[in-house]
Amino acid sequence: IGMGEVSFQVQVALTRWLILIFQYLANVNTLRHLYNVLFHFLQKVHLRSRCCHLLYLLTRREDVTAVRIRQLLSLRVQSTGQDLTGVNGLLSLFKLYSPTQISVSIPKSHKPWFRLTPKEREWAALVTQVQQRSSRSDNTLQRSLLDRRSSDAVADFRVKGRKRSTAERPLVPSVFTWTDSEGRHSSSAQQCGLEEVASFDEFLSVFHRIQLPCQMCSVFGNDYLQYMLAVSADSMPALRLSYWLDHCLQFEFISNFGCNIDRGKILLQGVASLTEFLLEPIPVVELFLEDYLKVWDGNLFQEEMFRLLSHLRLRSFQDLQALLDPLYVLFISSSCQFKVNALKCWRKLLWSFITLEMPRFKSAQVQEDDASSGTEEHLQSNGRTVFHFHKQETDFDAVNTLACFLAFVDRTSVTGLQIERDHPHLQQATISFFFEVQQLVVAHNLPIIPVPSPLYCNRLLFSNNPAAISSLCQLLVVLKSDLAPARSTRWHVVASWQSRQVPRLFNIVLLDCADTLIRGMKFSKRNRSGLPTATVFDLPWESLQSLGLDSVQDSLAISTNLAFLGFCWRFLRQSLEEDRRGEAHNLHPEMIYATKDMRQVYIDFLHRQHLPGIKHFVATFVQSRS
Numbered sequence: 001i002g003m004g005e006v007s008f009q010v011q012v013a014l015t016r017w018l019i020l021i022f023q024y025l026a027n028v029n030t031l032r033h034l035y036n037v038l039f040h041f042l043q044k045v046h047l048r049s050r051c052c053h054l055l056y057l058l059t060r061r062e063d064v065t066a067v068r069i070r071q072l073l074s075l076r077v078q079s080t081g082q083d084l085t086g087v088n089g090l091l092s093l094f095k096l097y098s099p100t101q102i103s104v105s106i107p108k109s110h111k112p113w114f115r116l117t118p119k120e121r122e123w124a125a126l127v128t129q130v131q132q133r134s135s136r137s138d139n140t141l142q143r144s145l146l147d148r149r150s151s152d153a154v155a156d157f158r159v160k161g162r163k164r165s166t167a168e169r170p171l172v173p174s175v176f177t178w179t180d181s182e183g184r185h186s187s188s189a190q191q192c193g194l195e196e197v198a199s200f201d202e203f204l205s206v207f208h209r210i211q212l213p214c215q216m217c218s219v220f221g222n223d224y225l226q227y228m229l230a231v232s233a234d235s236m237p238a239l240r241l242s243y244w245l246d247h248c249l250q251f252e253f254i255s256n257f258g259c260n261i262d263r264g265k266i267l268l269q270g271v272a273s274l275t276e277f278l279l280e281p282i283p284v285v286e287l288f289l290e291d292y293l294k295v296w297d298g299n300l301f302q303e304e305m306f307r308l309l310s311h312l313r314l315r316s317f318q319d320l321q322a323l324l325d326p327l328y329v330l331f332i333s334s335s336c337q338f339k340v341n342a343l344k345c346w347r348k349l350l351w352s353f354i355t356l357e358m359p360r361f362k363s364a365q366v367q368e369d370d371a372s373s374g375t376e377e378h379l380q381s382n383g384r385t386v387f388h389f390h391k392q393e394t395d396f397d398a399v400n401t402l403a404c405f406l407a408f409v410d411r412t413s414v415t416g417l418q419i420e421r422d423h424p425h426l427q428q429a430t431i432s433f434f435f436e437v438q439q440l441v442v443a444h445n446l447p448i449i450p451v452p453s454p455l456y457c458n459r460l461l462f463s464n465n466p467a468a469i470s471s472l473c474q475l476l477v478v479l480k481s482d483l484a485p486a487r488s489t490r491w492h493v494v495a496s497w498q499s500r501q502v503p504r505l506f507n508i509v510l511l512d513c514a515d516t517l518i519r520g521m522k523f524s525k526r527n528r529s530g531l532p533t534a535t536v537f538d539l540p541w542e543s544l545q546s547l548g549l550d551s552v553q554d555s556l557a558i559s560t561n562l563a564f565l566g567f568c569w570r571f572l573r574q575s576l577e578e579d580r581r582g583e584a585h586n587l588h589p590e591m592i593y594a595t596k597d598m599r600q601v602y603i604d605f606l607h608r609q610h611l612p613g614i615k616h617f618v619a620t621f622v623q624s625r626s
Helices: 008-024 035-043 045-058 066-078 081-097 118-134 139-151 160-168 200-205 216-221 223-231 236-255 261-278 283-292 302-309 317-333 336-373 376-381 398-419 424-444 454-461 466-486 502-519 541-547 562-575 589-593 596-608 612-625
Strands: none
Touching: 008 045, 008 118, 035 045, 035 066, 045 081, 066 081, 200 223, 216 223, 216 236, 216 261, 223 236, 223 261, 236 261, 236 283, 261 302, 283 302, 283 317, 302 336, 317 336, 317 398, 336 398, 336 424, 398 424, 398 454, 424 454, 424 466, 454 466, 454 502, 466 502, 466 562, 466 612, 502 612, 562 589, 562 596, 589 596, 596 612
């Protein structure tokens, strides 16, 4: 093809011939060695559409690189007509393999990207006739060709009948129990099949005589079978279900690139419902999530994926990062609504860790201790030691995993707030997360105090959302009650300053809030406390004096803060004397600090405006010291 003496008609004919016989090639490795050469020929206009088709058939995950993506984007601008369709088709496959590197939107089409011309269809019919004639005496070769054509997910020459039968086949089969020719069940004549049960009362009466169905995957469509799986101490049903799930998830989402959306949604909803019913994660589902998250675009099956990601096994944080790292990439590159949904998912995941996995972890530790001491009676009586799909690991620090997970969410929240420019919806989601953490930690008596990092606190303090600032103050008030019994205990630090103790970190955040909102001394020196001037950044005092920016110190207080200016103006209009009312040019926020009583009245006014955190903060940390 690259010879200059060969005419372009011969070059086009050769590429067309390779496309037609591609499905009959016994080994395509030789052709794959020419991938770079074929990609170079995309620059030739008369070969572009055919080379795109051939590269579409040859492309694998390792072929997608940043250099080739840039070249395709450049060709996309230059191409028109059939060439543009071919480039879009190849680019769509690249985006499927690497969705994070391609940000442009590709138009969707129900028609195939590459279609044969009438002349090429005649050639394809002749090639098929010759192939069938030559393979009549070799049935083994014929079967291998049919299998190859039916399993090729990206080729255009698939066996349509087989694909149609697969799509029409029900994903979850009905309950069926094996019987012999006389209608008797396998083990005993006293056993009955699950399909014979008509009511829940009958299910309870014949529970010990029910025989499991032939296919355990029917558990997704039968509530009675889910109850049996939940209370069964036999590990064989769980192993059968895990084997089917592993194969089905890999085929529907990983191997089959053009998966049916309806079938995929039904499968993921069934797996999520079963996980929530059993209150136990399924290991093969987590393995599937580790693979699928690498190619997930964050939009398809979003609700179902977040339901699955909210139920994971409690393990070391290093193992947990295999699922968190792809989510972090999607978090920083997706919309604000995706970030909010991700925070809700992590809040549910934390609830699952603390309320479900931590008791299971402690129970497994007790089981190991009793096994080493030989107390078998306790092992048989302890119902929490029954695991359906996996044995709980105990060779890691569970509390440290929780602390590292909270620190991950804290850092990710700060990044999301920076990207979304402190969106109020995202601020509320992050604050709700920390309140939920505090309630769970107190309810389950865990040695963790979720003090937010100074970076996160300053993002809220510098925002224009008064509700977020009030919620931050309320969170600090709630955390103070948790610090009182913990001063003599070594706590895990849930923040970016891992080397500091929690009380010192809390004092730093507390002083920042007090100096910003109440005292108006955000960037002033703190010699007596020994703490830094500011927890995130520092403005040199000499520079402020030389620039004459004295108002910077009190510009973030509750009276002059941009977030509270509307409340301040409304308060002054309502509280000043009659002769001043209506003269807006005489109103100034500094009037609030004219007397101490005026400031307290203003704080009470904010409380009535549904901002209770400011009043509680002042009553807890300011007035008690005055």
